[in-house]
Amino acid sequence: MKKAMFRATLAAATLIAALSLPAAAGAAVPVTKLDTEGDFAALQVGNRVFVHDAKSQLFQTNGVNHDGKLIDLFTLPYGPETIPMIVVSNEKNGFLVFSDLWPEFAKGKEKNTTEEYMSGRITAKPIEKIANRTNHNYAVQKGDTVHVFTANDFKDLKKGYHESYTVKGTLRGLILYDCCPYAVVEGEDGGLDVYHAGEKGPVKAGHIDM
Numbered sequence: 001m002k003k004a005m006f007r008a009t010l011a012a013a014t015l016i017a018a019l020s021l022p023a024a025a026g027a028a029v030p031v032t033k034l035d036t037e038g039d040f041a042a043l044q045v046g047n048r049v050f051v052h053d054a055k056s057q058l059f060q061t062n063g064v065n066h067d068g069k070l071i072d073l074f075t076l077p078y079g080p081e082t083i084p085m086i087v088v089s090n091e092k093n094g095f096l097v098f099s100d101l102w103p104e105f106a107k108g109k110e111k112n113t114t115e116e117y118m119s120g121r122i123t124a125k126p127i128e129k130i131a132n133r134t135n136h137n138y139a140v141q142k143g144d145t146v147h148v149f150t151a152n153d154f155k156d157l158k159k160g161y162h163e164s165y166t167v168k169g170t171l172r173g174l175i176l177y178d179c180c181p182y183a184v185v186e187g188e189d190g191g192l193d194v195y196h197a198g199e200k201g202p203v204k205a206g207h208i209d210m
Contacts, residue, residue, distance in 0.1 A: 035073040040084040042073035051084055051100070059100045059116040061088055066116065071095065076194060076206045078177055085175070087122060087208055095122040095173070095210075102178045120175030122184055122192065122208070130174045137164075137181040141171040148174075148183050148197075167195045167202040184208065 033044035040058075043050045047067045050060045061067045068090035075082050085099045097120035101109060109115065120132065131138035135157060139148045145168055149161040169185030172192055176182070180196060182205060187193040194206040 033070050035070060037073045037075050037084065038082065040073060040075065042070055042084075042086050044070040049086055049088055049098075051086060051098075053084070057113040058084065059098070060114050061086075061098060061116055062114065064091075065093060066090065066096065066098065066118065068096070072209045074194070074206050074208050076175070076177060076182060076196070078180070083177055085119060085177075087210070093121075095124065096120075097122060097173070097175050099177060104178065119177055120173060120182070120184075122173035122210075126170045126172060126186070128171070130171065132174060132176045132181070136179065137174065137176060139171055139174045139181070139183050144168055144170075146171045146183050146185055148181050150181060154179070165195075165197040165202045169193070169195075182206075 031043055031045050035042045039054045041052050048061050049070045051058050066088070068088040071087040071089055073084060073086050075084050083099060085097055088096050088098060090096050096118055098116045099119045101112065101115055101117050121130065123130070126141070129138060129140045136151045136154050137149065139146055145166050147166050148164045150164045151157055151161055153159040164181060167183055167185060171183070172186055173184030174181060175184060175194065182194050182196045184192050184194055187207065191210055192208040193204055194208065195202045196205045
């Protein structure tokens with residue numbers, strides 16, 4: 001029953017998304033890619049990506065700096081919740097990671113189903129260092145290990161950083177969700193693995209198929 005409801009919701013979502021963008025001669029823009037992960041789906045419609053759960057739309061990409069080609073839909077754990085994220089190849093800015101608005105930013109916007117948050121960036125090749133856009137977190141490659149750092153005081157970066165965790169691998173990106181840093185490293189079986197800090201060290205939280 002749950003899968004049937006999800007398929008029905010997804011079919012409706014596909015139709016709505018396809019009709020939401022203008023096209024020549026008044027025709028709907030076709031869905032060019034559909035990706036699913038658990039109870040979530042990502043739809044590529046024209047140059048825009050729409051993300052849904054089993055009930056409704058959650059967010060979408062917006063504008064020339066965010067729209068692009070859908071690369072992958074993946075999920076990350078956040079406490080008891082499962083957070084859907086997408087990797088989009090933007091013509092201007094490369095591989096970007098988007099999520100729904102963080103809880104802090106969603107206050108007063110609980111009914112907003114279109115706004116996205118740029119949660120991170122992935123590089124096409126190995127990188128020595130990468131920081132999030134606020135510089136509250138960064139990751140560096142030292143030998144065969146990735147070191148992830150977090151600011152001691154988010155309001156005063158001059159107070160320095162502490163090491164949150166380390167993980168063996170080759171650094172390819174950094175994702176942030178509600179101030180929690182997730183390191184992106186090359187996976188042994190292809191694709192990219194996503195790690196976060198666990199109680200006893202780094203824990204694999206997700207996988208990105210590039």
